[in-house]
Amino acid sequence: DAGITQSPRHKVTETGTPVTLRCHQTENHRYMYWYRQDPGHGLRLIHYSYGVKDTDKGEVSDGYSVSRSKTEDFLLTLESATSSQTSVYFCAISEQGLNQPQHFGDGTRLSIL
Amino acid sequence: GQNIDQPTEMTATEGAIVQINCTYQTSGFNGLFWYQQHAGEAPTFLSYNVLDGLEEKGRFSSFLSRSKGYSYLLLKELQMKDSASYLCAVITNAGKSTFGDGTTLTVKP
Numbered sequence: 059d060a061g062i063t064q065s066p067r068h069k070v071t072e073t074g075t076p077v078t079l080r081c082h083q084t085e086n087h088r089y090m091y092w093y094r095q096d097p098g099h100g101l102r103l104i105h106y107s108y109g110v111k112d113t114d115k116g117e118v119s120d121g122y123s124v125s126r127s128k129t130e131d132f133l134l135t136l137e138s139a140t141s142s143q144t145s146v147y148f149c150a151i152s153e154q155g156l157n158q159p160q161h162f163g164d165g166t167r168l169s170i171l
Numbered sequence: 172g173q174n175i176d177q178p179t180e181m182t183a184t185e186g187a188i189v190q191i192n193c194t195y196q197t198s199g200f201n202g203l204f205w206y207q208q209h210a211g212e213a214p215t216f217l218s219y220n221v222l223d224g225l226e227e228k229g230r231f232s233s234f235l236s237r238s239k240g241y242s243y244l245l246l247k248e249l250q251m252k253d254s255a256s257y258l259c260a261v262i263t264n265a266g267k268s269t270f271g272d273g274t275t276l277t278v279k280p
Binding site (some may be wrong): 066089092098099100101103106108110116117125148156157159160161162164165 | 175179186196201202204212213214215216219221256260262264266269270271272275
């Protein structure tokens with residue numbers, strides 16, 4: 059299995075608080091992604107990174123920011139969490155190349171009350 | 172933009188064959204992935220198609236027709252452990268992946 063660790067695995071917090079999720083990889087892959095998955099839905103891309111300090115927005119980026127200061131770490135921040143951001147968040151990594159599959163972390167279950 | 176359609180649910184019998192379809196509309200198509208996701212777990216990679224035709228990998232095969240914007244995943248000799256969601260994902264030339272909502276397959280004895 060690809061070495062991907064997401065932390066925390068579970069978090070409950072209140073509306074309006076900042077939240078940071080961490081994705082750590084040991085594979086030295088160039089590409090890293092953050093997705094959210096809501097019940098009955100597939101994965102929706104929030105942000106992705108194609109190198110250190112190189113990031114781009116996905117289809118549901120509003121309310122989220124990311125940072126990648128090292129190859130191995132990709133952080134997702136909710137500056138002021140809202141109940142609509144309650145979801146399961148998955149991090150994924152892939153090697154360079156459009157034919158490369160993504161390997162996913164175990165997910166973070168985030169509840170915002 | 173991208174649009175990907177898959178059936179929401181399917182049911183099949185252990186030992187049978189099932190075909191899960193995926194249709195897509197996209198610009199800059201550069202490949203289609205299938206992933207399997209068991210309940211409460213992370214998705215795992217099953218197959219990749221970029222050229223028309225069938226790719227076979229053990230009990231699983233995946234087919235692509237680029238002109239029709241169509242793919243299917245074929246599962247043979249179904250086992251109970253194949254009960255899962257199957258996600259179709261299209262990747263564009265820009266390197267972004269768009270996922271369908273997934274098909275939940277239930278395998279019954």
